[in-house]
Amino acid sequence: MSQKIERDYQRFRRIVRGKIKSNLSKYITRGEFIGKRGNELVSIPLKQIEIPQFRYGARGMGGVGQGDGEPGQALTPPQEGEGNERAGDLPGAHILEVELTIEELADILGEELALPRIEPKGKKNILTTKERYTGIRQTGPESLRHFKRTYKRALKRQIASGTYDFARPLVVPVREDKQYRSWKEIPLPESVAVIIYMMDASGSMMDEQKEIVRIEAFWIDTWIRSHYKGVERVYILHDAAAQEVDEQTFYHTRESGGTKISSAYDLADKIVTKRYPPEEWNIYAFHFSDGDNWGDDTPVAMDVLKSRFLAKVNLFGYAQVESPYGSGEFYDYIRELARQRENVVASRIPDREAIVKSIKELLGTGK
Amino acid sequence: MSLIGTPYDTTLPQHLRSLQREIEAYARAYGLDFYEVIFEVLDADEINEIAAYGGFPTRYPHWSFGMAYEELRTGYEYGLSKIYEMVINNDPCYAYLMRSNNIVDQKLVMAHVYAHCDFFKNNLYFAHTNRKMIDEMAEHGARIRRYVEKYGEDEVEQFIDRCKSIEDLIDPHSVAIRRREVRPKGALEQERDDESVQPARLKAKSYMDEYINPPQLLKEEEEKRRRLKEETAKKFPERPEKDILLFLIEHAPLKGWQRDILSIIREEAYYFAPQAMTKIMNEGWASYWHSKIMTEKALQPSEVVDYCDHHSGTMASYGMRLNPYKLGIELFRDIEYRWNTGRFGKEWEECDDWEMRRTWDKKLGLGRQKIFEVRRLYNDVTFIDTFLTPDFCREHKYFSYVYQEQGNNFVIESREFEKIKQRLLFNLTNFGKPFIYVVDGNYRNRGELLLRHEYTGVELHLRQAQDTLANIHYIWSRPVHLQTVVKEKPTLLSYDGNEHSMKTLGDSDDPRRRSDK
Numbered sequence: 042m043s044q045k046i047e048r049d050y051q052r053f054r055r056i057v058r059g060k061i062k063s064n065l066s067k068y069i070t071r072g073e074f075i076g077k078r079g080n081e082l083v084s085i086p087l088k089q090i091e092i093p094q095f096r097y098g099a100r101g102m103g104g105v106g107q108g109d110g111e112p113g114q115a116l117t118p119p120q121e122g123e124g125n126e127r128a129g130d131l132p133g134a135h136i137l138e139v140e141l142t143i144e145e146l147a148d149i150l151g152e153e154l155a156l157p158r159i160e161p162k163g164k165k166n167i168l169t170t171k172e173r174y175t176g177i178r179q180t181g182p183e184s185l186r187h188f189k190r191t192y193k194r195a196l197k198r199q200i201a202s203g204t205y206d207f208a209r210p211l212v213v214p215v216r217e218d219k220q221y222r223s224w225k226e227i228p229l230p231e232s233v234a235v236i237i238y239m240m241d242a243s244g245s246m247m248d249e250q251k252e253i254v255r256i257e258a259f260w261i262d263t264w265i266r267s268h269y270k271g272v273e274r275v276y277i278l279h280d281a282a283a284q285e286v287d288e289q290t291f292y293h294t295r296e297s298g299g300t301k302i303s304s305a306y307d308l309a310d311k312i313v314t315k316r317y318p319p320e321e322w323n324i325y326a327f328h329f330s331d332g333d334n335w336g337d338d339t340p341v342a343m344d345v346l347k348s349r350f351l352a353k354v355n356l357f358g359y360a361q362v363e364s365p366y367g368s369g370e371f372y373d374y375i376r377e378l379a380r381q382r383e384n385v386v387a388s389r390i391p392d393r394e395a396i397v398k399s400i401k402e403l404l405g406t407g408k
Numbered sequence: 409m410s411l412i413g414t415p416y417d418t419t420l421p422q423h424l425r426s427l428q429r430e431i432e433a434y435a436r437a438y439g440l441d442f443y444e445v446i447f448e449v450l451d452a453d454e455i456n457e458i459a460a461y462g463g464f465p466t467r468y469p470h471w472s473f474g475m476a477y478e479e480l481r482t483g484y485e486y487g488l489s490k491i492y493e494m495v496i497n498n499d500p501c502y503a504y505l506m507r508s509n510n511i512v513d514q515k516l517v518m519a520h521v522y523a524h525c526d527f528f529k530n531n532l533y534f535a536h537t538n539r540k541m542i543d544e545m546a547e548h549g550a551r552i553r554r555y556v557e558k559y560g561e562d563e564v565e566q567f568i569d570r571c572k573s574i575e576d577l578i579d580p581h582s583v584a585i586r587r588r589e590v591r592p593k594g595a596l597e598q599e600r601d602d603e604s605v606q607p608a609r610l611k612a613k614s615y616m617d618e619y620i621n622p623p624q625l626l627k628e629e630e631e632k633r634r635r636l637k638e639e640t641a642k643k644f645p646e647r648p649e650k651d652i653l654l655f656l657i658e659h660a661p662l663k664g665w666q667r668d669i670l671s672i673i674r675e676e677a678y679y680f681a682p683q684a685m686t687k688i689m690n691e692g693w694a695s696y697w698h699s700k701i702m703t704e705k706a707l708q709p710s711e712v713v714d715y716c717d718h719h720s721g722t723m724a725s726y727g728m729r730l731n732p733y734k735l736g737i738e739l740f741r742d743i744e745y746r747w748n749t750g751r752f753g754k755e756w757e758e759c760d761d762w763e764m765r766r767t768w769d770k771k772l773g774l775g776r777q778k779i780f781e782v783r784r785l786y787n788d789v790t791f792i793d794t795f796l797t798p799d800f801c802r803e804h805k806y807f808s809y810v811y812q813e814q815g816n817n818f819v820i821e822s823r824e825f826e827k828i829k830q831r832l833l834f835n836l837t838n839f840g841k842p843f844i845y846v847v848d849g850n851y852r853n854r855g856e857l858l859l860r861h862e863y864t865g866v867e868l869h870l871r872q873a874q875d876t877l878a879n880i881h882y883i884w885s886r887p888v889h890l891q892t893v894v895k896e897k898p899t900l901l902s903y904d905g906n907e908h909s910m911k912t913l914g915d916s917d918d919p920r921r922r923s924d925k
Contacts, residue, residue, distance in 0.1 A: 045465070046457040049474030052565075056471055061562075065569060068875075085486055089475060092573050093875035095842050101866040103810035103821060105832045106728045116728050116809055116818045180553050216554075 044225065057088045060152065065090050147267030150260060150400075172224040181221025190220040234269040234323035234355075236262065237312070239277045239305040241330035242294055250362045253390055254329045255292050257360060260400050265325055275312055279305035281335075285312065302334045302371065303342035310350045319353040326350070327358040327403065332369030343374060346385075356384050358403040363391045420447050424505070428518060434705045435522035439780065440697065442525035443539070444500040447518070449507045455491050456480040458504060462680065463496045464545040468552035468672070470568055493517040497528040497683070499539035512711040513718055516698050519706065523697035526783075527690050533682040533787050536583040541679055548672045555665045567666055570879040571673040576841055577652035578674060580681040588646070607633065648845035648860065652880075653677070655846045660883050670883070684839050685787045692736015693783050695722065699737065728809060728818060730832075738804060743782060743795055744775035788836045796832070798825040808832075834864075842868055847891070857884045861892035868892055877903045 055061045057069055068091050073084045106116065177187060195214035199205035205212070238258055240246070266272045276291035277283050283304040286294070309326055317324055334342065351357060359375040375387040388402040389395070420428065428447055435442070450458065460477035461467040483489035492509060496502040503521040505514055528534050538544050556564045579587070607629040612620040649655050653674040657667055683690065699719065707715055725731030746752050750770025759765055782791065801823075808831040810821040821827060834840070843862035851858035857880065861868060873890065881888045887904040891913070894901075898913040 043454070043457060045469070046460060046474065046477050049460075049469055049471055050477050051474070052469075053471040053474035053478065064566070085482060087479060087482060089479070090472070092472070092569060093872040093879070094573055094576055095844050095861070095876050096869045096872055097840075097842060097866045098869040099811045100813065101811070103808060103818070103831050104728065104835050105730050105806055105808050105828055106726075106820075107730065107734075107804060107806055108726045109805065110807065110820045112807075112820050112822050114820045115815065116820060118817060179550050180557060217550075 044223065053090070056090065058149070058152065065092075068092060147263045150264055151267070172226055174222045175225040176223045178221050178223040179219075181223065185222045187220045187222055191218055194218040194220065233271055233273075233321070234265060234325065235273045235275060235313075235317045236265055237275045237277065237309050237324065237326040238291065239279065239283075239309060239326065239328040239330075240291065241280070241300055241302070241305075241328075241333075242278045243280050243298065243300045243331070243333070246331055246362070247364060250331065250364050251292060253362050253393060253396060254360075256393075257329070257390070257396055257400060257403075258327070260396075261325075261327060261358075261403065264400075264404055269323065273317075275309075277305050277308055277312075279308075283308040300330075300334050301338045301342075302328075302330065303338050303345055306342055306345040306350055310345060310353070313350075313353050324354040325356050325358075326354050327360065329360050329362055330369075330371060331364045332361045332371040334369060334371050339371065339374060342371075343378065346378065351382055351384060354384060356386065356406060359385070359387045360399055360403060361387070361389050363389065420449060420505075423511075424449065424514060427511070427515060431515060431518040431701065431706060432522060434701045435519065435526075435697070438697070438700065439776075440522055440526040442501065442522055442529050443498075445503055445521060445525055446500050447503050447505055447521075449505045451507050452484055452490075453481070455494065455504055455506055456484060459491050459494055463494055463502075464542065466542070466546035466549045468549045468568075469556065470565065470572075472572065493521055495521050495524045495528075496542065497534060497537055497539075497679075498542050501525040501528065502542065510714065512707070512714045515706050515711075516702055516715060516718060519698040519701040520694045523694040524690060526697075527686070527693050530784050531682070531686060531689070531787075532584075532785055533685055537679055537682060538675075545676075548676070552669060552672065555669065559665060564665075564669070567669055568673070570882050571670050573876050573879040574652065574656075574883075575673050575677045576839065577650075577844055578654075578677050578681065579650035580678070580685060582651055583678065587649070587651075606630065644849050645846060648847045650843065650845055652844065652846050652859070655849070656880075656883055659849055661885055662883065666883075681839075682787075685789075688732040688736040688739075688788045688836075689783065689786060689791050690736070691733045692738075692740050695733050695737040696740045696779075735804075739791070739795055739800070740779050740782070742797070742800055744779050746775075747778035748773055748775035750774075789833060792829065792832055792836065796825075796829055801825050801828050834866075842866075844890075851889060855886045857886065857888040859888070859890045861890060863893040867894060867896075870894060874901060874903065874908050877901060877908070881905055 052061070056065055059066060070089050070091050072087045072089050110116075177190060191214050192212060195212050195218040196205070198215075198218060199212060240251075240254055262272075262274070274288070276286050276288055278286050278291060278294060279301065281299040281301045281304065283301075285308065305328065313319065313324060346357070359372070361369075361372040372387055372389060375385065379385040379387050384406070386403055386406060388399040390399045424447065428445075432445070457477060458465050459480055460473045462473075467473065480489070480491070484491075490506070492506055492513060494504045501521075501524075503518075503525075505517055509517065528537075552564065552568075607626055609621045609626070644659070645655060653670060656662075657670050657674065660667075662670065702715055702719075723731065723734045723737070725734045748771075749768060750756070750772045751768055756765075756768065759768070782795070786794070802825075806828050807823050808821045808828045809818050810831075811817075812819050821831075843864070845860050845862065846857065847860045848858040850856070859880075861873075873892065877888050877890055881903050887902060889903075890901045892899055892901060894910065894912075900911045900913055902909045902911070
């Protein structure tokens with residue numbers, strides 16, 4: 042996408058999302074494309090802004106079509122609201138909605154929560170963009186003025202208009218002469234990332250708590266993936282012992298028994314050391330728990346974090362999901378730790394409403 | 409030379425250049441007459457971008473182009489729509505080809521493009537268009553960018569939004585008919601000075617002033633001039649005018665940059681108008697010729713299937729969506745056939761012997777000549793009005809449909825020729841938009857603006873009409889009114905800057921008297 046259309050496009054997106062105060066917001070229509078994916082009809086939502094004009098209303102409107110059919114035969118199913126021509130090309134069909142793309146979702150998330158962009162630390166494999174000066178524009182900041190081109194244009198203009206004096210070769214550029222460097226965004230390979238999700242699978246984590254974890258993890262995923270390409274994920278479940286599982290198992294297993302948080306941290310640390318050397322990977326670790334830990338395990342867990350794990354990760358996030366069985370005091374320890382270490386954040390999620398706030402807390406560091 | 413300001417590598421590769429020479433030679437041999445055509449190859453993303461700007465990559469910045477881009481891109485990404493080609497009415501003509509088209513598509517598109525260029529150059533309705541529009545658009549872009557820098561993006565954008573709300577209020581035929589004297593530049597300022605009601609004072613020393621310029625007399629004179637001014641002022645415009653944009657440019661109290669932007673919007677509207685007025689003809693003409701050139705000259709045996717697939721895809725039409733390509737090409741072919749066989753004129757019209765009509769052939773061979781004449785002299789409205797026949801409608805299964813309030817849907821209305829033709833013409837006349845005139849620029853003698861909707865049986869979209877009125881109010885800065893018909897009653901819609909009002913007008917024809925009460 043060239044820079045020019047990109048600007049107009051972004052402007053449009055921001056108006057549609059209500060980021061720019063504009064009189065146009067009331068003219069936003071929710072149109073759709075009807076497309077086909079395999080054998081299914083899909084609806085691709087398309088927001089448009091319809092600038093008001095003097096137009097005909099539906100009353101008495103009509104047109105000409107082509108094909109079979111008897112007078113009186115309906116061409117479209119009854120429509121909602123005022124009739125418009127776009128609707129009803131494919132009568133009576135079952136239509137699925139196409140979701141937003143992940144990138145769009147991440148953009149919306151970032152905008153809504155005012156999240157800072159992540160600054161990757163590694164250097165490998167992954168796409169980020171760099172600006173490079175490639176072209177010339179008519180407008181721009183004076184600091185980017187292209188002296189030679191500006192001078193040439195001014196000279197040409199003065200010669201053409203007869204104001205150039207060969208005896209006194211003074212060339213003064215006016216606004217129209219000025220040329221500025223413009224840039225293009227060039228993708229550059231940079232770094233890769235891994236997200237490690239850890240979850241307490243002890244009996245006190247009910248379905249509702251897991252649902253909260255799933256929602257939260259989805260948004261974390263979306264956000265981090267929008268900054269890196271090729272993000273890998275690791276899932277660790279723990280009760281008194283920890284094990285690496287796949288995504289499906291992660292969300293659908295219910296264990297019982299005790300809780301030893303240190304076991305998860307220990308496993309995470311081992312996995313990182315073995316598979317994701319920190320000098321090449323951006324490592325994100327998130328731990329979801331109800332905060333009930335075995336008393337004598339807490340110092341051990343903290344020690345694993347402090348002495349080994351934290352030095353390797355970009356960010357360690359601890360989210361305490363509160364359950365009907367009350368919530369433990371592990372949160373307070375991590376909170377204390379967060380004061381000392383930059384790359385540690387702690388958050389509490391008492392119920393679904395708190396998810397948004399919690400995401401903001403977990404991702405608000407820009408790491 | 410590449411397009412000014414495009415950062416793309418758009419040069420035509422060698423194999424396409426030789427194709428171009430081949431197709432151009434065929435087109436010329438058939439008698440097509442065009443400006444030089446410069447082809448450029450672009451990727452989907454680039455062609456979508458240029459299409460979003462209406463063909464002009466250097467156009468002024470506005471979100472609406474971003475919106476158009478999103479629609480094109482989404483359509484392309486989901487495989488719903490694809491732009492094969494784009495042509496710009498300019499001298500030289502610029503045409504964009506999609507890089508990913510296969511060779512047979514490129515041939516077809518080139519043939520299509522040459523016919524479009526012939527149409528641009530020769531159709532009467534394009535005669536007034538600026539053939540250096542690419543430069544002009546870049547200039548417009550530079551001017552508006554400068555205003556953005558100076559007055560701020562929000563300010564300028566808001567004004568453009570309002571202009572776009574009324575950009576269709578032009579008089580596309582005014583370029584051929586002189587409705588009134590064009591005011592020379594500067595006349596406007598002159599007028600305003602003349603309007604001053606202050607009588608001139610004679611030069612006098614202060615102690616003599618009272619005698620040389622008696623206050624009583626000055627007052628009388630001022631009164632007299634004011635009355636005179638009011639009387640003359642009442643008469644503008646002299647006759648209702650359809651070019652509301654011009655009226656606003658000349659009379660609305662706009663700042664310099666606003667007036668300039670409104671002029672730019674108007675100029676571009678006039679440039680694009682003929683394309684909207686000849687959509688069916690232009691596409692029909694181009695399709696007629698690509699089909700002719702491909703099937704008679706350019707097509708290789710191995711390419712036949714791909715060509716047929718593409719051509720039939722372009723011509724597909726069913727249901728409520730009337731395909732201008734299909735209607736246009738069939739009508740041109742029908743005209744050619746009728747003039748070849750002599751199926752026109754009094755004798756043919758009056759013949760009611762079915763057998764005679766079926767085998768009618770006078771072997772005149774005037775078809776080709778006729779279609780060239782048609783492409784020069786007609787626009788869509790006159791084209792349909794003159795050449796659409798009952799036989800044609802029957803053969804191609806045309807029907808008319810209508811909106812039904814009861815079921816809130818569209819139903820087939822009729823297969824009668826008269827009804828079909830009437831609906832078709834209605835949707836083509838004035839771009840299928842209502843006729844709006846400016847009637848009075850000093851309505852109720854209070855400098856208010858009165859517009860009139862020429863009611864022809866279909867009412868306006870009320871909410872949009874009111875919002876448009878509000879936009880005109882912003883430009884006019886005094887209350888604005890629109891005489892129209894709402895729910896079958898003559899109605900005056902008004903907006904005074906704070907609220908909308910709606911007044912049903914009585915039997916009296918004169919809305920002025922009614923609303924003065």
